[in-house]
Every structure is written in structure tokens, then in C-alpha cells.
Amino acid sequence: MPPEIMSENRQSQSVEDLEEEYYQISTDILQSFNKFRPPLNIFKLKEDVVRLLPYYKVGDRLSKEQSEELEALVNEGLIFVSRADQQVYIKHISFQLDLVLMDRHLTETEIADIFQTALTRRMEEFLDQPVKAVADKLQTDLLVFTEYLWQDFNRAKALSRRVHPKHTLANHSVNCGLVGMQLYIQNLPDDFRQGPKSRQTFDRVALGFFLHDVGMTKLAQFLRDKTQTLTSEERQKIAKHPLLGAEMLAKLDLKFPEVEQCVREHHERVGGGGYPQKLSGADISDLGLLCGLVDSFCAMLTERPYAKAMAPMAAAAALGGDSKYDPKYSKQLTQYLVNTRQM
Ligand SMILES: [Fe+2]
Numbered sequence: 001m002p003p004e005i006m007s008e009n010r011q012s013q014s015v016e017d018l019e020e021e022y023y024q025i026s027t028d029i030l031q032s033f034n035k036f037r038p039p040l041n042i043f044k045l046k047e048d049v050v051r052l053l054p055y056y057k058v059g060d061r062l063s064k065e066q067s068e069e070l071e072a073l074v075n076e077g078l079i080f081v082s083r084a085d086q087q088v089y090i091k092h093i094s095f096q097l098d099l100v101l102m103d104r105h106l107t108e109t110e111i112a113d114i115f116q117t118a119l120t121r122r123m124e125e126f127l128d129q130p131v132k133a134v135a136d137k138l139q140t141d142l143l144v145f146t147e148y149l150w151q152d153f154n155r156a157k158a159l160s161r162r163v164h165p166k167h168t169l170a171n172h173s174v175n176c177g178l179v180g181m182q183l184y185i186q187n188l189p190d191d192f193r194q195g196p197k198s199r200q201t202f203d204r205v206a207l208g209f210f211l212h213d214v215g216m217t218k219l220a221q222f223l224r225d226k227t228q229t230l231t232s233e234e235r236q237k238i239a240k241h242p243l244l245g246a247e248m249l250a251k252l253d254l255k256f257p258e259v260e261q262c263v264r265e266h267h268e269r270v271g272g273g274g275y276p277q278k279l280s281g282a283d284i285s286d287l288g289l290l291c292g293l294v295d296s297f298c299a300m301l302t303e304r305p306y307a308k309a310m311a312p313m314a315a316a317a318a319l320g321g322d323s324k325y326d327p328k329y330s331k332q333l334t335q336y337l338v339n340t341r342q343m
């Protein structure tokens with residue numbers, strides 16, 4: 001074997017080894033950094049010895065020339081960041097979520113963390129300020145999320161395991177969005193992708209899960225976050241949130257049937273024992289029933305004023321034994337937990 005080929009082989013193997021601890025930065029990622037003050041330490045590959053040498057240290061400032069040089073080095077594939085800086089990187093990408101779709105060096109778990117961080121922050125912003133401008137930003141982020149899932153439905157599993165343990169309205173909304181999409185995908189017919197409007201439906205269903213409790217924003221903050229048992233008067237006020245939410249959708253430009261079904265029907269129950277409209281049987285949409293199950297399941301996983309947080313399997317078992325929920329969906333929930341060994 002000629003010596004130059006030998007050294008090339010050795011180099012490519014070694015670069016792979018490096019990738020366990022470092023990942024290569026693409027031009028898209030570089031452009032998302034502050035040009036003169038990148039947010040994390042940067043390393044340059046010294047090709048002849050296949051070693052990464054420190055190139056830039058956080059806190060320093062790059063000159064115009066250095067910044068241009070860095071760009072050229074990135075184009076040549078010589079620039080890396082350390083996986084030890086993962087948290088900084090995750091936070092950085094979470095502000096520009098579409099980078100997730102471009103960065104091939106992130107693992108599924110890292111991506112799940114990015115989505116959870118980004119969507120929770122966006123959800124908090126929206127619930128604080130439930131106006132169209134913020135709804136648009138949420139919708140943009142959710143389009144990245146649905147695009148990521150659309151490319152490979154199996155990706156929903158890793159995401160659905162990211163459940164916030166602490167109850168806040170934003171945490172709960174994100175939990176429902178991540179778990180809800182997994183169950184929804186599990187339920188799709190094999191030829192779903194071929195449908196002419198299937199992608200649109202998919203996007204809107206995600207919006208529905210994330211926004212099902214949007215009507216809670218119309219209630220006083222202390223009611224939303226109250227940790228003691230509610231009085232019957234307070235309960236009556238809260239019982240209005242599905243309708244209050246449905247009324248908000250037009251103004252937010254989100255009045256799609258899928259979103260409306262989630263918002264309006266997630267507290268309706270099979271036998272007519274739910275609220276606000278006491279719908280029963282076929283009057284409740286499939287998506288409304290699924291959203292209702294997902295909502296209850298996610299609520300049971302977090303500590304609530306009247307009950308302790310439950311383990312996923314115990315929560316699913318309780319829902320499976322409750323005739324208020326559609327057995328078709330509660331069985332699928334249990335199946336999913338068994339398959340992914342989340343007990
Ligand atoms: Fe609700």
C-alpha cells in the first residue's frame with residue numbers, strides 16, 4: 001500500500017475516534033454563532049497528526065481576519081467543538097431550532113433535549129403572552145419539530161420520554177405535545193403519508209396537543225398554579241377553559257379543526273361524564289379522545305395538589321381500568337410503555 005493511502009486511512013479512522021468527544025461544525029452552525037464571540041470553545045484539527053488543538057477560547061474576541069479564517073477552516077471541515085460543552089451547544093441551538101435539522105452530528109438524545117428546552121421556553125413565552133405574534137413563533141418552532149418527526153416517525157419515541165417531572169402549565173403542555181405525537185404516530189395507518197393533506201394534518205395535530213390548555217391563560221394566574229385543592233367555585237371557573245380556549249383560536253389564526261378538537265374536547269369523556277359540553281359517544285372526535293387520554297396521563301406523571309406523581313405504567317393501568325377513556329387508546333398507551341420499557 002502506498003504510504004499516502006496508509007496515512008489517509010489512519011487519519012479517517014482517527015477522526016472517527018475524535019467524534020466521540022468532539023463534533024464537527026458546519027457552515028450553518030458557524031453562521032448561527034456570534035461572528036466575533038462564538039459561545040463555546042473551538043478546536044482546530046491538525047491534520048498531519050490528527051489532533052485537535054485549541055483554536056478559540058470562550059470570552060476571547062476574534063478579529064475580523066480571524067473570523068474570516070475560521071469561516072474558511074469550517075468550509076474545509078477542520079473545526080470542531082467539544083461534546084463536554086453540550087449544554088451550551090444545546091442551549092444555543094434551541095434558540096435557532098431549525099439548525100437541528102441540519103446538524104448531523106447531534107445524537108437523538110441531544111436532539112430530544114434541544115426540542116424540550118426550546119419548546120418549553122417558547123411555550124412559557126406564549127402562555128405569558130398568548131397573542132398572534134408569539135403564536136406565530138411557536139408555530140414556526142413546531143414546524144421544525146414536525147419536520148424532524150416527519151423525516152422518521154421512529155424519532156418520536158426518544159422525544160416522548162422527555163417528560164418534565166414538575167407541573168407548570170408550560171411543562172404540562174410540552175409533555176402532552178411530546179407524548180401525544182408518539183401515540184398519534186403509533187395510530188397512523190401505513191399509507192398515511194400518501195394522503196394529499198396528511199402533512200398539514202400532522203402539523204395541526206401537533207399544535208392541538210401543545211395548545212390544548214390555551215384557555216387556561218384566560219383564568220387568573222393563581223387559579224392556574226394553585227397547589228391546594230380547588231373550591232367548587234374555582235372548579236367551575238376552570239371548567240370553562242376548553243371553551244375559552246376555542247374562542248381564542250380565531251384571533252391567533254389557529255382555528256384548524258384538529259386544534260379545535262384538542263382544545264374543546266380534551267375533558268369530554270366516553271360516557272358523557274366530561275365537560276364542558278358533556279358530549280358522548282361519536283360526538284367526541286377521535287383526536288379529542290386521544291388528547292383527553294394524553295392530558296390525563298401527563299397530569300398523572302407530575303405531582304398534583306391532590307395526588308402524588310405516578311410511575312408511567314401505574315398511570316396507564318389506572319387509565320386502562322377507567323371506562324371514561326377509550327380502551328383503544330389506553331391499550332396503545334400501555335403497549336407503547338411496554339415496548340419502550342418505561343415502567
Ligand atoms: Fe385542560
Ligand SMILES: [Fe+2]
Nearest residue numbers: 172212213295
Ligand atoms: Fe391539560
